[in-house]
Amino acid sequence: MAIRVNPSFIDDLSRYGAEDVQLCYQCGDCSTICSHADDIYKFPRKSMRQLQMGLEQRIETTLEPWLCYYCGQCSEQCPREADPGESMMSLRRWLISKYDFTGIARQFFKSKTSEILAVILIALVTGIFLMFYGISGGSIHIYDGEGAFLPSQFIHKFDLTIGSIMAIFLLINSIRMWYFTMIKGVLIPVPWWLYLKELYELPLHFFTQKRYAECESNGKQHLHMPWLIHLGLMLGYVTMLLLVLVFVEPLQAGPEIRWSVHIFAYMATIGLLSGTIYFIRNRFKKNYTQYKKSHSTDWVFVVLLFFIVLTGIFQHVFHRTGLYEWANITYVIHLMAVVPWLLRMPFSKWAHLAYRPLAMYFAAIQKAAYERQELLVDSVSITIK
């Protein structure tokens, strides 16, 4: 099958952050040092080459960008300073916009003004709607129970609505990812039962992110700290999402603390808070290679999340200390940040929560399929004629 070459692909990608791809001279140092590169998925060099050649259609079908956790070793020792790690990161951004059928993600990644404007616009609409709803149906002096400013039954429905909109988009995008990578990207037959056989990979990678822990720095130490923080952030996030979508009514009931629910919320908050502070600090200090270049969407991601966590904590504290007016106001502000955040999810970096474990899962299926076809080359047993 002939492949159409897009000569301006490399220029397109510079909008997503990869600026130095053209410097690469294909020495292969990066693939050698990467602890995730293996016989089938040889990155980052191969991805760099495909980028240089403008093989847009091929990159679209690859899983490699998702297999990289950006430990930064490749960029650190790159003799050309072509920054392969950042290129893989940019490819992930590009893939997110590629999986997204609406084109919104593309717009957000390419123009930070449009993203910030969209966030502000949705925040304002949400704020006005909630204020209107609150004033018309309740009193600002009451936080929970009868006549509350924002009754938790209403919030529950509100959350579910927003959540389902987000879920539908994410589901469609994930199906598109499956189509690109598993249908267009695999030229050998993949039997259906492999999908079942490898299914355990999905929760495994989702909940442990063990490949991140396999990343190394300087070829020796494992990167335990970022992995742990990232895992804490992700688990905190998922827990909080579940609490808000399912258990929002007991969560908002007060004023006494319901430990059966709140203990989870507190733990999730610790994870979220430490995670966001850690990542914001690193992006400011630029102390590791992976934080040296921050795309505008990265900043929106962490700063908005940090803001949400902060307003959530304030709202909780005001509620428990009896400052109901303040609690209601912070609640509105909190939701003003939450709604754009949630709606932004399928179109932003956040979507890697779904794509990454999916990619590991797909990769495992592909590997099993290749093994079945005996196409796997054992790299050690090369002999000389």
Place this chain on the structure above:
Amino acid sequence: MDDQWKIDIDAIAKYSANLPEVEMVKNLGIKPRLNVETLIETINSRKLERLVIAGDMPGYYKPVFTKAMAKTGGNVDEVRLASFQEHGAKNGQSLDRAKAIIACATMAVPFSLAAVPGGNPVNHSTLVIGAGIAGIQASLEIANAGKQVYLIEQSGTIGGHMAMFDKTFPTLDCAACILTPKMVDVGQHEMINLMTRAKVVSVGGKPGAYKVKIRQKARRVDVKSCVACGLCVDACPVKVKSEFDAGISIRKAIYIPFPQAVPNTYLIDEEHCRYVLNDGEKCGVCVRKCPKDCIHLDEEDATVDVEVGNVILATGYELLDISKIDQYGYGKFPNVVTSLEFERLTNASGSTGGRIVTKIKQYNRKTKQDEWVFSPEGVPPRSVAIIHCVGSRNKKYNAYCSRVCCMYSLKFAHLIKEKIPNVNVYEFYIDMRAFGKGYEEFAERIREEGTYIIRGHSASVVMNKNQMVVRGEDIFNDRLVEFDVDMVVLAVGLVPSQGTEELSRLLGVQRDVDGWFSELDYNGSPTDTDKGGIYVAGMCQAPKDIPDTVAQASAVAAGVLRSLTSGQGIGSMSSLTLSEIEEKAKTVHAI
């Protein structure tokens, strides 16, 4: 356009605007984004006939201007470059020079043409600094033409790096067989005044009549009466790593660098000699053993003044400090060696008699520790990996290509295959630079000999259960590879030798960004420097192989002899003032 070279751009712009024929001056800033359409508009509206692009690397932007010029129907030859860096305007101090470069470019006069001065009468002696193959060749050429040469060499013997080599590529000739006769010639030549262990300490005078002060370290052994019996060496208690053997063997504090050394007598390493270090209070055993009484441990360093007309720089190179690069495990794993170490290992005059072996553990009684050493009893390696471009073509170390590594690495592969039966040799390369006569054929021959040549660099050497493992990506075969190897040879990049910076300061010769001496014009006069009567030969100008070095050395000799016999005298380009260069440019322009 880089921050570190702060040439005052505004001053240059002001100066250029006042030059005759200049219609407009535009400061494009750093890394300009140029647009052909706007350029065409400017050219048409101002009716420009010549465009001069000035800056540090103006050639990079030339295509845009040429395109614009062509589209307006102008003469594309009138797009000219005023390249500051290339012509030696490198910092704030060289503002006048930058102005001169622009003046020449606007008048369409090649800078070097305008600025070649003449005049000073020439002293007929020549100073050659560095006695490697370049220095030897140049000295012999000039001396054979009947002119006096002072050849000075920092170490105890002449010969330089070439004397260390086993074979030359691509002909696989014995390096010593080519070099040693020349060395002997130098030693015996009546027109060559050879000074080993000597260094330039100051340079005065002007082109054509340089007054050079040379400091010659005391040899402490009388060259004339020493018969090289070797009794002193047996007695000497001090053991030092041999520089000539690239540190893989041991010598004494009184030593002869190698059997074919010129001058072929012993010398004292005053940095390690116990007698010298203790101001004569200890040791002195060699003096007692010497049957000819030719060791004088109290001999003082001497200073020699010479007057010369021309100076040839042939100071050569050294290997990049490999301790900066830790990913290959050099210094950590015993059998990771540099190219020079391997060269000495495989040389028949080396410590193993030319056998290629892996290091063995030996107990050092002095430090009470086991040490890894090369010994004739060692076991030959079953497989060897040779890694190209170690520190070369790497923005962290040397951005440039060291030019010789590809070929000597292939030569190593051949030597290993020749000496060890059934050995596996892996070459990890990025790009194969087989650029010279017979080189490509040589590379093809090595490939046919069964060396596994892998397109793809290796990033790491690791130890796995007492077995070294080299990882790499075999790009052409699309797979990641891991090989068990017993020895790793690193093709380490080359850097200018240590004294290059000091010498450039003493002589006022420019160096390029990588530290090599700058030639006057890369294409037109690759052996001259902008300082009149000072020439560059061999590696000290840029990495090059032996044939190129010898060719350049001979070319330098031709330049020197021309200055001696033409009767026109010589002068220095940098000695001209801006107005003189302008004046000259105008006259050349008028013709």
